[in-house]
Amino acid sequence: MERTTTIDDSTTSQILSTNVERQKNTISTECKICGSPARYSYYGVIVCHSCKMFFKRNAENRQAILKCYYDNQCNITMDNRHACTSCRLEKCFKMGMRIEMIRSSTFRKNQKRRKIKFIIDSNQSPSTMSMTVNKKHKPEYIPTLSLLESDQSPLNINQWNLLSNLVHCFDQHSGYAFVEHFLEEQNRLPIKLRYKYPSVCNFFTSVKSNIQLVFEKNRDFLSLSRHDRTTLLRTTVEYTTSIGGMFTLRQYKLFDYPPFYESTEMIFKPSGTKFARRVIDQLDPDNTFIKLILSILSFSTTNYTVYKKNMPINLTNIKGILSIQDMYTDLTWRYLLYKYGHHEAVIRFSNLLRCLFVIIWAIVEAHESQKFIEMIDSVIEQTKQTLCL
Structure with missing residues (x-):
């Protein structure tokens, strides 16, 4: 005998209204670092994609010499977020972004890339390697350059x-x-x-x-x-x-x-x-x-x-x-x-x-x-x- 579950109109309406409310809250969220529109949480804080990538590139170098000539009091906004690396990174940490979450989120991806790269290097010639990568592994494996090469800036x-x-x-x-x-x-x-x-x-x-x-x-x-x-x-x-x-x-x-x-x-x-x-x-x-x-x-x-x-x-x-x-x-x-x-x-x-x-x-x-x-x-x-x- 089949068991059926019925949901009355009031319950359906409540579920739909809850989903709509969640969507509204998601769309209206702002990045906690620069104030630009943001929808997701990265490394523990709701931030935009730009600030996510910035933190990923710079968080490990927190001890590097980053100097702000205004006592680390720059007001980071969407318009000037590229101007002061020191203040932007400091605000990332202040808002709660965590380095350990970068490591955990990229661990599986790095493992998968190393495994695919090992298989390619061991079993295939350079001519067939590009064909296999393009046909089979393109969604998972994209050969990466160094961070400096991927984000070249004419300003030091x-x-x-x-x-x-x-x-x-x-x-x-x-x-x-x-x-x-x-x-x-x-x-x-x-x-x-x-x-x-x-x-x-x-x-x-x-x-x-x-x-x-x-x-x-x-x-x-x-x-x-x-x-x-x-x-x-x-x-x-x-x-x-x-x-x-x-x-x-x-x-x-x-x-x-x-x-x-x-x-x-x-x-x-x-x-x-x-x-x-x-x-x-x-x-x-x-x-x-x-x-x-x-x-x-x-x-x-x-x-x-x-x-x-x-x-x-x-x-x-x-x-x-x-x-x-x-x-x-x-x-x-x-x-x-x-x-x-x-x-x-x-x-x-x-x-x-x-x-x-x-x-x-x-x-x-x-x-x-x-x-x-x-x-x-x-x-x-x-x-x-x-x-x-």
Whole structure:
């Protein structure tokens, strides 16, 4: 006699709802390391595939010399997780990822690979070996290269650390908190009183000062003599603060507010504001790339945009400054190669050159505004006082 089991509608509904709820929970999970979407647990923690592979490659080398120049306090996100190996690995261990789970999960696979490899090497010639591997063992056995060969990066560990330091320095000192406070302050005002000329003028002055502070905190800048730092300040401040300011405008989409744009036209003249908008539209969408370009420009040794009398160019350590330029340029190129490949890297550098020509025109037009000159002089004077201290 056959035994049958019946399930009523309420039980079925409960099971289905439970399965749906589980699926929802699985889909909405985030990686505990970088915050990107994740669905499965690897080595004891729910992480994305990228962080899983990163931990698998680096966990055994935990005792290796991995250095972070910011006291291991880098905030690891999906956008910058490749920048600081030390902080990323430390976070993996802190979240609970375990080395022993790597060994246990790969033990059977390694045994199987060694067995297949032994059989192939013992019984077959090289010509028949490839045929057998492709036909019979492809799902199980894939000849592997070394980890370094499978994850070739044009940047070494020192360059990754330098990249992390430059990005972290910009994010820490460029005034993001100030901009957010400014926006909150303006949004609390009645609509007719928002983004008026005095507040927008003070905003630009503060933004330029914050951008300049980024390069004052740069460790390579601090390694130079006070004379060379002052000289570089005078030759680069217009570029760095102008591009950095336009980068900030793009980040917060401030030109989308008509009152803000109108006040900007009053400060920098309509022609200067027009060129600034063109620069914002042409800036590369990769924020890290822009920060690296600003770092290069902060060590520029020439300034022919606007003629000035008695422009100091007598740098005492020109070779040291040029070596910093070369180091930053090489880092930028390697970063583009790593992220985009050769073809896309060339395109982005070409687009950057076109954008720099527009930036030059924007600075020339801005010199028609006395307020712009006063802002630059204010930043120079403020920085000189800091250097003296």
